[in-house]
Amino acid sequence: MKPGSLRNRAAIVLAVAPWLALSASVPLTLLKNPQARCLDGTLSGYYHQAASASSSSTKFVLFLEGGGECATQPVRVSQLNTAHGS
Amino acid sequence: LNQIPAFVCLQQCDAALNGPLGSSKYFASEISMPYFLTDDTQANPDFSDWHHVDVPYCSQDLHSGQVTVPSNETWGLYFSGHLVFTSILDALDATAGLKSATEIILTGASAGGIGVWLNVGYLATRYPSARVTAVPIAGFYYYAYPYQGINHTSSTLADFQPDAWPGHYALWSSYVDRNCLNGLSTAPWACMLANYSFPYISTPSFAIEAQTDEVVLTAHDWVPADYRNDPPEFAYMGEWKNNMTIALAPLMNPANTRNGAFNPACFIHTSFSNTNPLINGLSYLDAFSNWYFNRTGPSGYKVQDTCGIECNPTCPPS
Numbered sequence: 254m255k256p257g258s259l260r261n262r263a264a265i266v267l268a269v270a271p272w273l274a275l276s277a278s279v280p281l282t283l284l285k286n287p288q289a290r291c292l293d294g295t296l297s298g299y300y301h302q303a304a305s306a307s308s309s310s311t312k313f314v315l316f317l318e319g320g321g322e323c324a325t326q327p328v329r330v331s332q333l334n335t336a337h338g339s
Numbered sequence: 340l341n342q343i344p345a346f347v348c349l350q351q352c353d354a355a356l357n358g359p360l361g362s363s364k365y366f367a368s369e370i371s372m373p374y375f376l377t378d379d380t381q382a383n384p385d386f387s388d389w390h391h392v393d394v395p396y397c398s399q400d401l402h403s404g405q406v407t408v409p410s411n412e413t414w415g416l417y418f419s420g421h422l423v424f425t426s427i428l429d430a431l432d433a434t435a436g437l438k439s440a441t442e443i444i445l446t447g448a449s450a451g452g453i454g455v456w457l458n459v460g461y462l463a464t465r466y467p468s469a470r471v472t473a474v475p476i477a478g479f480y481y482y483a484y485p486y487q488g489i490n491h492t493s494s495t496l497a498d499f500q501p502d503a504w505p506g507h508y509a510l511w512s513s514y515v516d517r518n519c520l521n522g523l524s525t526a527p528w529a530c531m532l533a534n535y536s537f538p539y540i541s542t543p544s545f546a547i548e549a550q551t552d553e554v555v556l557t558a559h560d561w562v563p564a565d566y567r568n569d570p571p572e573f574a575y576m577g578e579w580k581n582n583m584t585i586a587l588a589p590l591m592n593p594a595n596t597r598n599g600a601f602n603p604a605c606f607i608h609t610s611f612s613n614t615n616p617l618i619n620g621l622s623y624l625d626a627f628s629n630w631y632f633n634r635t636g637p638s639g640y641k642v643q644d645t646c647g648i649e650c651n652p653t654c655p656p657s
Contacts, residue, residue, distance in 0.1 A: 301434075315445050
């Protein structure tokens with residue numbers, strides 16, 4: 254990702270939710286399963302922050318992000334590169 | 340991360356393909372965790388030391404899709420959200436000990452909140468020895484019956500009217516709750532929406548939902564935000580709120596300890612934080628934690644404003 258967008262994101266987070274500044278950054282892990290694809294065919298991924306206390310090592314919170322839905326034919330679908338992977 | 344981005348417009352699919360909502364090419368290399376997945380112990384005293392897993396949304400299918408081979412019918416696109424979800428579980432089984440989990444909370448916001456209702460039954464069946472819980476944020480939907488009066492707008496997100504759902508269900512090859520599928524086998528697409536699937540979902544759940552959902556009302560239900568206090572729009576919002584109240588009544592029933600709800604009189608979508616909105620001094624997280632850890636009676640975890648429309652004084656700006 255572009256360094257600038259991370260800075261912008263951090264600035265927004267600090268502006269609206271200052272307590273989040275204390276949170277660690279969690280890295281992306283890309284998936285290998287060929288069935289786990291994004292809309293364009295690139296392999297999807299997830300962000301995992303391991304439990305920080307042994308008493309919680311078997312406890313998980315999973316969060317599904319949102320952002321609308323695609324249910325009408327894209328105008329520019331012919332330009333889509335459907336090659337597998339990214 | 341939790342808001343529908345501003346660039347979403349009529350060409351949602353095009354927009355998605357050029358960003359992280361449709362392609363991992365644009366995923367952030369690292370993120371801060373949302374809601375009660377933050378590791379900040381002050382903001383998140385009960386869950387800060389748990390495993391936290393954020394599932395990006397790049398399938399545009401409400402995390403429901405099972406497409407493995409794109410076709411002309413899918414415009415060459417993959418709608419594989421359910422398969423992404425199960426693949427992440429596979430990866431966490433192998434690397435993080437999810438297989439031996441004792442507690443799993445599945446939460447999500449907006450399309451992710453809908454995805455919680457769709458996938459939590461699968462999760463509970465897959466991990467029978469774990470305590471599995473659903474916490475959908477802005478994910479309790481019903482069929483859209485749009486506002487058709489003066490100044491009405493049009494859908495800027497997908498058509499959610501009843502006639503549109505068989506098509507969405509087919510396009511995405513959607514996975515839905517198995518109990519719901521058995522119960523509503525002649526109209527399985529109804530299982531995409533919590534208003535119809537809820538009676539079939541056996542997993543304990545805590546719903547976080549505005550009484551007037553800003554995005555559902557403006558992007559699916561044709562309400563012009565700037566005119567929403569004019570009489571016809573205001574009357575429509577009142578009906579919408581009544582429908583949501585009826586829909587959440589089973590969760591609000593004090594005799595039912597299997598469910599809880601946080602339902603403020605605000606015009607917001609996913610803007611829930613520790614500081615606002617509050618109901619009876621409780622944040623969404625206070626109320627959820629009261630329920631999850633059995634700290635209070637129903638008055639501490641079944642919280643719903645009764646003041647009217649947009650009348651909670653602690654609503655965040657919409």
